[in-house]
Amino acid sequence: MSGVSIEVRALEKRWGETVAVDRVSFTAEAGAFTVLLGPSGCGKSTTLRLVAGLESASGGQVLIDGRDVTHRPPNGRDIAMVFQSYALFPHLNVAENILFGLKVRRVAKAERARRLDRVAEMLGLTPLLHRKPSQISGGQQQRTALARAIIAEKPICLMDEPLSNLDAKLRHEMRNELRALQRALGLTMVYVTHDQAEALSMADRIVVLNQGRVEQADAPRALYDRPTSAFVARFIGTPPMNLIEIARCEDGWRAAGVENGGTSRGGAILDRASVPVADARPVLLGVRPEDLALADAGTPGIEATVESVEYLGADNLVSCRTADQVLTARLPHRRRLQAGAPIRLTWPARAQHFFDGGSGRRLDGDGPAPIPAISKA
Amino acid sequence: MTRRIEWIHGWLLLTPALVLLFAFTHVPAVKTIIDSFFSTPRGARPATFVGTANYEFLLNDATFWRVLENNALYALVTIPVSIALAIAMALWVDGKLKGRGFVRMAYFAPTVLPLIATANIWMFFYTPGFGLIDQVRALFGGAQVNWLGDPQLVLGAVMVVAIWKEAGFFMIFYLAALQSIPPSLREAAAIEGASRWTFFRRVTFPLLMPTTLFVSINAVINAVRLVDHIFVMTEGGPDNHSSLLLYYIYETAFKFWDTAYASTLTVVVLAILSVLAIGQFHLIDRRVHYR
Numbered sequence: 159m160s161g162v163s164i165e166v167r168a169l170e171k172r173w174g175e176t177v178a179v180d181r182v183s184f185t186a187e188a189g190a191f192t193v194l195l196g197p198s199g200c201g202k203s204t205t206l207r208l209v210a211g212l213e214s215a216s217g218g219q220v221l222i223d224g225r226d227v228t229h230r231p232p233n234g235r236d237i238a239m240v241f242q243s244y245a246l247f248p249h250l251n252v253a254e255n256i257l258f259g260l261k262v263r264r265v266a267k268a269e270r271a272r273r274l275d276r277v278a279e280m281l282g283l284t285p286l287l288h289r290k291p292s293q294i295s296g297g298q299q300q301r302t303a304l305a306r307a308i309i310a311e312k313p314i315c316l317m318d319e320p321l322s323n324l325d326a327k328l329r330h331e332m333r334n335e336l337r338a339l340q341r342a343l344g345l346t347m348v349y350v351t352h353d354q355a356e357a358l359s360m361a362d363r364i365v366v367l368n369q370g371r372v373e374q375a376d377a378p379r380a381l382y383d384r385p386t387s388a389f390v391a392r393f394i395g396t397p398p399m400n401l402i403e404i405a406r407c408e409d410g411w412r413a414a415g416v417e418n419g420g421t422s423r424g425g426a427i428l429d430r431a432s433v434p435v436a437d438a439r440p441v442l443l444g445v446r447p448e449d450l451a452l453a454d455a456g457t458p459g460i461e462a463t464v465e466s467v468e469y470l471g472a473d474n475l476v477s478c479r480t481a482d483q484v485l486t487a488r489l490p491h492r493r494r495l496q497a498g499a500p501i502r503l504t505w506p507a508r509a510q511h512f513f514d515g516g517s518g519r520r521l522d523g524d525g526p527a528p529i530p531a532i533s534k535a
Numbered sequence: 536m537t538r539r540i541e542w543i544h545g546w547l548l549l550t551p552a553l554v555l556l557f558a559f560t561h562v563p564a565v566k567t568i569i570d571s572f573f574s575t576p577r578g579a580r581p582a583t584f585v586g587t588a589n590y591e592f593l594l595n596d597a598t599f600w601r602v603l604e605n606n607a608l609y610a611l612v613t614i615p616v617s618i619a620l621a622i623a624m625a626l627w628v629d630g631k632l633k634g635r636g637f638v639r640m641a642y643f644a645p646t647v648l649p650l651i652a653t654a655n656i657w658m659f660f661y662t663p664g665f666g667l668i669d670q671v672r673a674l675f676g677g678a679q680v681n682w683l684g685d686p687q688l689v690l691g692a693v694m695v696v697a698i699w700k701e702a703g704f705f706m707i708f709y710l711a712a713l714q715s716i717p718p719s720l721r722e723a724a725a726i727e728g729a730s731r732w733t734f735f736r737r738v739t740f741p742l743l744m745p746t747t748l749f750v751s752i753n754a755v756i757n758a759v760r761l762v763d764h765i766f767v768m769t770e771g772g773p774d775n776h777s778s779l780l781l782y783y784i785y786e787t788a789f790k791f792w793d794t795a796y797a798s799t800l801t802v803v804v805l806a807i808l809s810v811l812a813i814g815q816f817h818l819i820d821r822r823v824h825y826r
Contacts, residue, residue, distance in 0.1 A: 210726065212722050212725065212726075231725070231726065232722075232725045232726045232728075233726060233727065233728030237726065239723070239726050241722070241723060242719075242720045243717060243719050243721035245717065245720050245722065245723035247720060247723075247737075247738055247744070248739045249738075249742055249744075258724070258727055258737070259726075259727030259728065260726055261728075262727050262729045262733055262737075263727070263728055271772075291557065310727070484760075491726075506658075
């Protein structure tokens, strides 16, 4: 058993006036771990259900292994699925639950027993086979649901937030286990989650959805390093990227909303050349919290006041107010900061991201990253 | 001291309900058992202790056996049929259906309407010659049938009324049970390629078992208890062919005024019902999955 590819082309789902999935296109490569990521209500579960055939598409196509399956029933698509609620049959024991599909498809008894042994062994369910779902823990129920998906030996496995009902520790363990299992079996996995940390740690490729549309589809690192929109920038990373509204002024760009820009001199925090726009439209400057550093007095930077300090052990999360915006900086905790203290923050030019203030799209497009310098005003 | 006062308060609060329960349930029940060992008092002759004479009479009472047989057949037909119909209707009404609210109401209507009133409507349906059923039959060249007057047909005719009355009531319980089954189970089965019938047989029906147990116990009790339509439609006739146990008890007690024998019949019926209910519980309960 090895994975096959899934291609989703301009997929749409409408319920009356509501558009749940709006011309979504992406490809899940054969044998790859693809994550559909987005806030609740972004259409990620609906997209998965469209791929599974549990909902009928209002438009667009789903291709599995190159064949159009848009109008096929779920069992004609060569998929297995794990549900958020696990969907275990409460009156059947673990073994019967795992074997349900094989019995439906009339797989021979000896073959069923052979596969059950293997899968139960793989997932550590062997001692639990005669228990009912209500008599095992959440993590064990999760494994049972997983076993039911794996025993089908389908090339594709769809998962709808499978870990969201587990506690934090178990969730972390299952993440690694799922990833290892997917690799070992060579499955094509499409995995829905709203947890960006889960997505970053597991995925080969992440499709970020927002309001039914694809915001960005990329490898985790690319998504983190070069978000193509302000939405992705805000969504990926804990804490998320700082976005500062900036406006053009005489000697460059200053933070919007204040005359003096909260800066050391003049008001500009960036010179004109560093921002890749020609006109005077509003722009969002993005800097990740870990890229912010304390600047020494006299060097360039943005002036801010410490609002609160969250101690995390290895470092501190410092909320600072600059003009009318709050920035979060991840700072090493050797500098003891008190609320109310004035500080100056700086960042390397390569850590800057610029987004259009209106559309939210990234401004430097797909071209090489600009190398602007912090204003030396 | 305070504990004692609480204790008194507790009993005082229970008293009104207890008085009513004893006056109308427990004392009459015990009295009935006692009466079944005495003769019926008539005029100046008071009741005398007769031992098991009433029970011996019962064993040789052809009418009792006839009625018991009627009731057994009545139960054996109406219970499974009304349960099967109830499940079928509930599955249908649970689905995505336009005008679902109307259909649910329509199915439940027989439960709400008093049986005395609707039995009269059924009388019209069964009227030989110009009743609804015969009129429809006439369209296809069918002859007149005296549904309620023919000893061969009368029990079947009253069974139909009972099924009509019961199925809608049981449907409500099945509907509630169906709606507590998470839709993801159906989806998981769909992904495995289970047909609708397989899903029903392997998942839905087993998950409905607690409801089936509850409904079937109620159905057994109702098969004995629900005789309103017998009063209106047949009065047990012709020749006791539509008489059921409760109706026979009523006749014995309040038409023939043989209260001692009526007590005996009551005790026997209660015993049969208890055995059935306990048996059902033990037999089915082991196979029921409770969530």
